[in-house]
Amino acid sequence: xxxxxxxxxxxxxxxxxxxxxHAAMLVERESKLAALQDRLSSREQEIEHxxxxxxxxxxxxxxxxxxxxARQIEQLELRLEDLQADEGMAxxxxxxxxxxxxxxxxxxxxLPEHLAREERVHQPDVDDCPQCGxxxxxxxxxxxxxxxxxxxxxxxxxxxxxxxxxxxxxCIVQAAAPSRPIERGLPGPGLLAHIATSKFLxxxxxxxxxxxxxxxxxxLDAGRMGHWMGSLTWLLTPLVDAVRRYTLSxxxxxxxxxxLPVLEPGKGSTKTGRLWVYVRDDRSSGSxxxxxxxxxxxxxxxxxxxxxxxxxxAGVLQADAFAGxxxxxxxxxxxxxxxxxxxxxxxxxxxxVRPSAFTREALERFGALYKIEAQIRGKPPDxxxxxxxxxxxxxLDDMKRWxxxxxxxxxxxxxxxxxxxxxxxxxxxxVYYCSDGQSEIDNLIAERALxxxxxxxxxxxxxxxxxxxERAAAMYSLIGTARLNGLDPEAYLHYVIERIADHPxxxxxxxxxxxxxxxxxxxxxxxxxx
Numbered sequence: 001x002x003x004x005x006x007x008x009x010x011x012x013x014x015x016x017x018x019x020x021x022h023a024a025m026l027v028e029r030e031s032k033l034a035a036l037q038d039r040l041s042s043r044e045q046e047i048e049h050x051x052x053x054x055x056x057x058x059x060x061x062x063x064x065x066x067x068x069x070a071r072q073i074e075q076l077e078l079r080l081e082d083l084q085a086d087e088g089m090a091x092x093x094x095x096x097x098x099x100x101x102x103x104x105x106x107x108x109x110x111l112p113e114h115l116a117r118e119e120r121v122h123q124p125d126v127d128d129c130p131q132c133g134x135x136x137x138x139x140x141x142x143x144x145x146x147x148x149x150x151x152x153x154x155x156x157x158x159x160x161x162x163x164x165x166x167x168x169x170x171c172i173v174q175a176a177a178p179s180r181p182i183e184r185g186l187p188g189p190g191l192l193a194h195i196a197t198s199k200f201l202x203x204x205x206x207x208x209x210x211x212x213x214x215x216x217x218x219x220l221d222a223g224r225m226g227h228w229m230g231s232l233t234w235l236l237t238p239l240v241d242a243v244r245r246y247t248l249s250x251x252x253x254x255x256x257x258x259x260l261p262v263l264e265p266g267k268g269s270t271k272t273g274r275l276w277v278y279v280r281d282d283r284s285s286g287s288x289x290x291x292x293x294x295x296x297x298x299x300x301x302x303x304x305x306x307x308x309x310x311x312x313x314a315g316v317l318q319a320d321a322f323a324g325x326x327x328x329x330x331x332x333x334x335x336x337x338x339x340x341x342x343x344x345x346x347x348x349x350x351x352x353v354r355p356s357a358f359t360r361e362a363l364e365r366f367g368a369l370y371k372i373e374a375q376i377r378g379k380p381p382d383x384x385x386x387x388x389x390x391x392x393x394x395x396l397d398d399m400k401r402w403x404x405x406x407x408x409x410x411x412x413x414x415x416x417x418x419x420x421x422x423x424x425x426x427x428x429x430x431v432y433y434c435s436d437g438q439s440e441i442d443n444l445i446a447e448r449a450l451x452x453x454x455x456x457x458x459x460x461x462x463x464x465x466x467x468x469x470e471r472a473a474a475m476y477s478l479i480g481t482a483r484l485n486g487l488d489p490e491a492y493l494h495y496v497i498e499r500i501a502d503h504p505x506x507x508x509x510x511x512x513x514x515x516x517x518x519x520x521x522x523x524x525x526x527x528x529x530x
Contacts, residue, residue, distance in 0.1 A: 052353045052415055114522040154218050157188060179501045182231045192232050193493035195225055200475040201452065201489055233471040235500060238508045240294075240474045243481055246512065247280045247294040248313045252337075252438055254279040255306065255319040256446035258453055260297070262469055273469045274301045275476070276309060277449045281484065283530065285438045286380045290514035291528075293449045293480040297469035303327060310334065316436065318443050321426060338429035340369065341442035346419040358406070358416065365399050373441050381437030388434040396431050400424070448529070449480055483529045485513040491524035492516070 009015055129136055164173045181189055198204045204212075206222040206229075213220045247253065255278050262273040276298065281291035298305040303324025310317065310328055318337040319325055328334045344366040351359035372391050376384045403420045410417045423430060433439040453476060478496075479489040496511050503511060510516075517525070 052349060112523075154191075154213075154216060181235060181497045181501060182228060185228065185231070187228055189498040190494050192228060192497050193490050196229065196232060196475055196493055197479065197490040199229070200472065201479050203452075229471060229475075230467075232497070233474050236474060236478065236496070238505050239496065239500065239511055240477050242508045242512060243292055243477050244294040246509075247278055247292045248310065250280040250282065250289070250315065252280070252282065252316040252318065253310075253313060254281070254440075254443050254446035254449075255310075255317055255325070256443060256450060257301065257306075257322070258450045260453070260469055260472070262299070262466060271299070272301075273466065274298045274305070275450070275453055275469070275473055276306060277446055278309065279446050279449050281445050282438060284377050284440060285384060286378055287438075290512075291481075291484040292512075293477060293484060295449075295453075295473040295476045295480070297466070297473040299466050299469075316432075316439055318440060319446070320443060321422070335432070336429045337432045337436070337439045338426045339443035340366070340430055340433075341444055341447075343419075343423040343426070343430060346422055350415055350419060365395065365402075368395060369441065383437070385435065385437035388437070393431075393434050396434065400427060452476070452480070482513045483526070485517065486526050486528035487513050487517060487520065488524045488526050491520055495520060495524075 009018065124136070127136065128134065159178060161175050161177065165171065166173075181187070181192055187195075195206070195209060198209055199206060206225045210220055210222045210225065255276070257274050257276045260273045260275050261270040264271050274297070276296045277293060278295075279291070279293045280289075281293075282289060283291060296305070296309055301324070303322075303326070306322075306324055307327055314333040316335045316337050317325065317328060318339065320339055320342055325336070329336045344363070347359055347362045347366070350356075351363060369392055372387065376387050379387075403424055407417065407420055407424075410420075433441050453472075478493065482489040482492040492513055495516055500511060
């Protein structure tokens with residue numbers, strides 16, 4: 001209703017009534033407008049949240065979770081490969097044209113001494129001097145090396161056991177049959193080690209390996225190899241148990257988990273199982289104790305599983321905010337240490353979608369904390385604790401006050417508020433590392449241990465059953481522990497498989513990676529994973 005001079009009544013009472021009715025209508029309109037604005041604001045927040053979520057999922061799908069410019073790096077690496085290939089092609093094309101022109105060659109690193117050498121002597125085609133006919137005499141030699149690759153090949157080992165009989169009686173003597181990894185089985189230790197590492201380290205499913213073997217003229221059915229892997233896992237179970245005992249006997253363990261799709265027999269669909277990882281690695285705090293990793297499979301993610309895994313553990317558990325760990329911290333035997341990288345990642349996810357002065361400053365503050373850690377990496381625990389108390393604690397206290405001052409200025413439903421509350425709600429566990437020089441600022445040690453699982457999950461898509469998940473956990477444990485200790489997993493497994501059938505279970509610790517490292521050839525040594 002609009003108020004116009006031509007329509008206004010001359011009667012005062014009627015005029016008052018009209019004004020009051022108009023005022024009531026305005027109040028109602030303002031109320032509806034406020035409600036619409038609230039709905040609009042809520043929808044805008046939901047839109048922003050969905051944009052953030054979509055951007056995060058896209059980065060997880062097409063790139064790595066770290067903040068490195070992975071895509072640009074990959075493009076630059078590919079460009080570099082192309083340029084180097086072009087250079088090599090040009091050099092090959094002009095080699096004959098410029099053979100008489102001296103040119104500077106790049107110096108290559110010496111080839112490793114442990115590689116087998118094949119000597120090929122190239123004698124001149126003549127015995128006498130082509131100019132005067134005199135007899136030629138030795139005058140030194142030029143030696144150059146060429147790196148060649150000999151394609152992997154199969155070898156058949158024939159075990160012959162002659163029988164001998166006594167000429168005076170019926171006694172027959174024969175050597176005992178050598179033990180095999182699989183009783184009366186066809187595969188040797190090297191083949192089993194190769195199949196296992198190809199599947200669980202290089203992520204080649206068994207059917208792909210079968211196709212590769214067929215090109216070598218060896219027909220091995222994928223199902224048959226699967227049977228071998230089951231037998232091998234059973235054979236290695238005591239060693240996996242030894243890895244578990246060692247991993248959980250330290251004063252600190254890093255924990256994490258990751259989904260593993262598992263085929264449901266008879267349904268043609270998959271369910272989501274879980275791989276739990278526990279890592280013992282104190283090298284960053286100057287410890288000389290060898291690192292180890294143990295993985296366990298469960299058909300779901302209930303909190304009872306880590307509670308069972310860590311029932312006998314006492315010390316510091318560095319993990320994420322999974323609610324299933326909460327019960328472990330109540331009895332006082334396990335101390336919680338949170339992951340600063342998780343808190344930082346939530347801020348970075350905001351910054352990746354909509355950078356702001358807040359996100360930039362927050363990331364700079366986190367970066368300052370990590371610079372402190374870089375300076376004390378590998379130092380003894382006492383020194384790490386002292387430096388953290390002097391440098392990190394004041395920065396953390398200031399960061400906490402800053403976060404708390406920002407909360408009242410933000411919407412309770414905003415993603416920024418959620419990121420701040422995540423950090424503040426876990427603050428005592430986040431800053432625990434400052435009071436314990438053996439603890440780390442984050443839980444990236446456990447996350448790195450699961451990277452291979454993620455790659456394998458993309459390659460072979462799912463485990464065939466819960467038992468398959470358990471076998472995967474066992475093999476990941478041995479392969480991961482070997483890599484942490486700087487051993488080639490295939491060479492290590494070959495050594496172990498060759499001996500474990502005859503090795504006393506009471507001395508199984510003798511076959512742990514750090515105990516056999518000195519017995520392996522130099523070619524089996526690699527750079528330890530950190």
